[in-house]
Amino acid sequence: MINFAIIGEMGLLKRLLRGQGQWVGAVEAECEDSYRTGLYIGIDQAFEFMPDPILLEPFETREARLIRQSIADPLDKPTKSLGEAETIAVITNRRIHGATFITDDEGAKQYIVNEDLPIKVYTTTDLLALAVKVEYLTQELAEAHIDTLVAQRRKRISINRFHRVLRQGSQNRSPQKSGVS
Numbered sequence: 001m002i003n004f005a006i007i008g009e010m011g012l013l014k015r016l017l018r019g020q021g022q023w024v025g026a027v028e029a030e031c032e033d034s035y036r037t038g039l040y041i042g043i044d045q046a047f048e049f050m051p052d053p054i055l056l057e058p059f060e061t062r063e064a065r066l067i068r069q070s071i072a073d074p075l076d077k078p079t080k081s082l083g084e085a086e087t088i089a090v091i092t093n094r095r096i097h098g099a100t101f102i103t104d105d106e107g108a109k110q111y112i113v114n115e116d117l118p119i120k121v122y123t124t125t126d127l128l129a130l131a132v133k134v135e136y137l138t139q140e141l142a143e144a145h146i147d148t149l150v151a152q153r154r155k156r157i158s159i160n161r162f163h164r165v166l167r168q169g170s171q172n173r174s175p176q177k178s179g180v181s
Contacts, residue, residue: 001013001027001031001043001046002030002031002034002040002043002154003104003124003149003154003157004124005034005040005041005042005043005045005046006040006148006149006152006154007145007148007149008041008042009145010042010043010045010046011045012131012136012137013046013127014045014048014049015136016127016130016131016136017049019049021049021050021051022050022051022054023050023051023053023054023083023087024053024054024056024083024086024087024090025053025054025055025056025086026064026079026082026083026085026086027053027083027086027087028050028053029079030079030083031043031044031046031047054090056086056089056090057093059093060086060089060090060093061086061089063089063092063093064082064085064086064088064089065085067084067085067088067089067111068081068082068084068085070107070111071084071085071105071107071108071110071111072085072107081105081107081108084103084105084107084108085108087101087103087108088101088108088111088112088117088119091117091119092117092119097118098120099118099119099120100119100120100121100122101119101120101121101122102121102122102123102124102127103121103123104123104124104154104155104156104157106155106156108121109121109123123156123161124149124154124156124157125146125156125157125158125161125162125165126161126165128142128145128146128162129142129161129162129165129166130165132166133166139166142162143159143162146158146159146162147159
C-alpha cells in the first residue's frame with residue numbers, strides 16, 4: 001500500500017482490488033503509523049476502501065511470529081515483515097484457496113516458494129503492469145511511477161519485470177480475494 005501512496009495512486013489500488021481486498025492488523029497498524037507520522041501522504045485513503053482487519057486467532061499469532069522469524073532479518077525492528085507473516089498465517093491456517101497476496105517483501109515471497117504454499121503473489125510492479133493491461137493506466141505513466149519508486153529507493157521495483165509482465169499477455173486478472181501488505 002505504501003508504494004501506491006508514494007505514487008499517489010491509492011484510487012488505482014482500490015480499483016484493482018474491486019472491493020475484494022483484505023488486510024490483517026499489522027498492515028492496518030503500519031498504515032496508521034505512516035498516516036500519523038505524515039510519512040506517506042494519501043495512505044489514509046486505505047481506511048476508506050479496506051474493510052476492518054482480519055483478527056488472528058491466538059494460534060495464528062504464534063505461527064505468524066514463527067513465520068516472521070523466517071522471513072525477517074534478526075536485526076530488523078519487531079514489526080518488520082509482521083504484516084506479511086500474519087497474512088501468510090491467516091491464508092494457510094484458514095485454507096483460503098485461490099488466495100492472492102500483494103507484497104514486495106522478498107522474504108515473504110521466498111517463504112511461500114520454499115514452503116510450496118498455494119498462494120499467488122503479486123508485486124507492485126505486477127499490479128502496475130496489470131493496470132496498463134486493463135487500461136487503467138498508460139504504459140508511460142506506469143513507467144513514470146516505477147521511476148518514482150526506484151528514486152525513493154523502494155525495494156524490488158523493477159522496470160525489467162514490468163516489461164516482462166506486460167509481454168506475458170492477458171493471463172493475469174484483477175485479484176479475487178487479496179491480502180495486501
